[in-house]
Amino acid sequence: MSRKVDFLVVGSGIAGLTFATKAAQYSQVLILTKKNKADSNTNYAQGGIASVFADRDSFDYHANDTVKAGEGLSHKDAVRIMVENGPKLVRELYNEGCLFTLDNQGDFELGREGGHSHRRIVHAKDYTGYEIERVLLEEAKRRNVEISENEIALDLIVVDGECLGLYFFDANKQKLDYILANATVLATGGTGQVYLHTTNPPIATGDGIAMAYRAGAKVANMEFVQFHPTSVYNIQIDGRAFLISEAVRGEGGILKTKSGKSFMDKYDPAGNLAPRDIVARACVSEMRATKSKYVLLDISHINADYLKKRFPTIYETCLKWGVDITREPIPVVPAAHYTCGGILVNTWAESSINRLFALGECSCTGVHGANRLASNSLLEALVFSTRASEKAKEIKEIKVKTTMCMQKTACTGPDYRLQIKQIMNQYVGVMRNVKGLEKAHRSISDFCTKFDDGVLIQNAEARNIADIAILIVKSAIMRLESRGLHYIREYPEKKKDFAKDTIIRRKES
Ligand SMILES: Cc1cc2nc3c(=O)[nH]c(=O)nc-3n(C[C@H](O)[C@H](O)[C@H](O)COP(=O)(O)OP(=O)(O)OC[C@H]3O[C@@H](n4cnc5c(N)ncnc54)[C@H](O)[C@@H]3O)c2cc1C
Known part of the structure; x- marks a missing residue:
């Protein structure tokens, strides 16, 4: 492919598609997606999307419920932005053709879920995500967004603190290649596949977070893995x-x-x-x-x-x-279900690397804090992807010599994913203890040293799983308290000193 585009989006779930359909109204957008375009966590979301529509509900109530669940770590500015922008954007999805379930009066039928003080879950029966994915893919087609399937993003190209694009593996042609872009947008979803038991489909190997981490971006709150109880x-x-x-x-x-x-x-x-x-x-x-x-x-x-x-x-x-x-x-x-942490971004979805945005589940806007309230993740993706598409208008053209990009070599690496998943399930699950975390840290660090430096083609997902596992374990060891989703048996209480995000950045950067 070796080409240049205005915006390069990785991932075709709610986050990538929302950004792409909006940005395509003023720029050229290319989406790379790992498998089939509908293969995403989004496609499996059942419950719905939380938003304030009921007469007795209010933005204050929704914000308070979100912050309460976040146990002192939710970023209140981001929460406010999310709840206030929700109704307009959910209504927009409906107007684009999303068949949300209506009540007898023709209003959204609002479901109730744990932690929400009011009925506010807009849903399409129990296949809300499928419906949203369907409509956004149609919208992307209407707006001429190019979607390239079976293209696996491997590593970011970062020069002097700026992201200039990325290396990817073209599985159709079995070839390593690169693309340059004025802005690169990671919307690669969650990390559930780091665990043996997960509700996430096989695409959820944390690729975006691992790539951003290797490139030197700040990654936050990875210890907060939400396990769905049922x-x-x-x-x-x-x-x-x-x-x-x-x-x-x-x-x-x-x-x-x-x-x-x-x-x-x-x-x-x-x-x-x-x-x-x-x-x-x-x-x-x-x-x-x-x-x-x-x-x-x-x-x-x-x-x-x-x-x-x-x-x-x-x-x-x-x-x-x-x-x-x-x-x-x-x-x-x-079962492992949702990643509250991710690539640290501001309220415009900009990461700590210039020209690199992160959206949806792979990002950490700070909205969820230590625990995500049900049905807030589709909303978060919708709101912050829309804001990113507005911010991206300010991005200027990159100046780069294309010859500098193909210097990387392709390499192969071992596949330890089953061993890592077992370790994560055994020691880094719903209830953790210090000894177990240290054991997991030692074993997974060992696996990590087996990967060469280079663009890994075969087993790229295995390396990402190893990087994500180590980020989760390290973050868990750094937080010697219990808060939200993170529970350590020896430290069952919440501690004042830990009322802050856990931020990790690769040493070399
Ligand atoms: C079973 C289930 C039910 C859920 N129910 C709800 C719910 O009711 N309400 C709610 O709010 N949330 C729910 N969630 C969570 C929610 O679905 C996700 O958080 C959200 O859909 C994430 O959207 P996303 O666009 O960030 O990522 P995804 O929808 O996962 O999309 C990620 C995309 O990135 C692509 N990708 C990944 N890696 C690469 C790579 N290396 N190269 C190229 N492409 C790549 C994938 O192929 C995919 O297209 C549920 C999740 C699951 C698994």
Whole structure:
């Protein structure tokens, strides 16, 4: 390809597509995407997108709920920007053709999820992300955004503190190549595949965060990995665990032990609607106490016709596996779900490297702090990708000699991903302890030393997984307290001294 574009976007989920469809109105945009263009976390989002529409709701309530979940680490300016821009942008998606579910009055039917004080979850039944992805891909086509599939971004080209583009592997032609751009936009999604059990699809190997880290960008709050409490036990589809949306608890679902005893009231006054971290820890505690490999999620007491209409995907999928959710409980376990940390950005999505933006799940805007409130991630991606597309108008042309870019050599590296995933599951999961974290650090550091310096083609994802794992473990070791999603057994309390972001930057830079 070896070409130059105005804006080079990596990733075709909600973040990359939102930026691209808006920036394409005034500039040339190219999206590189690793596999099929709809292959993204976005495509699997079920519950919905949080935004203030209800009469009794307000921006203050939404901001307060978000900050409360963030346990002292949410950046309040970013939170305010997110909640205030939400309704306009969600309405815009609807106007572009997103088939959000409406109530009898023709308004958005608003769902309720854990940690939200009001009903504010706009949704398209239980396939909201699929619907958003569909509409944004259509919009991208309408606006002539070029989307190049099967192109794997490998490493950023950074010269004198400026990002000039990146190296990528063209899987169609089996060739290493590069592209230059006035601005490079990372929208590569999450890191769930660093763990053995995850709700994330195989694309979620943290590539953008790993690339930015290797290039010297600041990366923040990687210890805050959200484990979704309710993924279906022991069943994987295409390399990911199937999620039972939080909205199921919002509609009355009750967590029970294997013998049928409900337990959430013991752990939190909000019971089954407590924030995810509390629910995930409660599930693990109950599983340990009852020596069971799963707990149960029971929604069978709710009207069967309503359940089939409200949760068609969940109903059909569970039925295929022999569980009729209208009659019996679903066996569930926690699984790695969402990365609250990422490439540190300001409220315009600019990273600490010039000409490099980061959007969506791979970024850390500071909105989520130590814990993400359900359905805030699609909103965050929508709002800050839109702002980035406005900021990018100011970007000036790069001046660069193309010859300087192909000096890098291609190399290969080992594939330790299974070993790393096992270590992460065992020592860096829902409940951590210092010894385990140190053990994980030693083993994963060992794996990291086995990769040569160069643009890795084969097993590029394995190196990214190793880099992400080490970032999570290092950040966890740096935070000797328990806060939000990060829980260390020896330090169960929150400490004043740690009321700040954990920021890591590669030593050499
Ligand atoms: C099962 C599930 C349910 C969820 N439900 C909700 C919900 O109800 N509400 C909510 O707010 N959030 C939900 N989330 C979280 C939310 O879906 C994600 O945070 C959000 O979609 C992330 O969007 P994104 O655009 O940042 O990344 P993604 O949608 O993951 O897109 C990343 C893109 O980057 C590409 N990519 C990655 N690496 C490379 C590379 N090296 N080269 C080229 N391309 C690359 C991928 O192929 C993909 O196109 C859910 C997540 C999951 C997994």
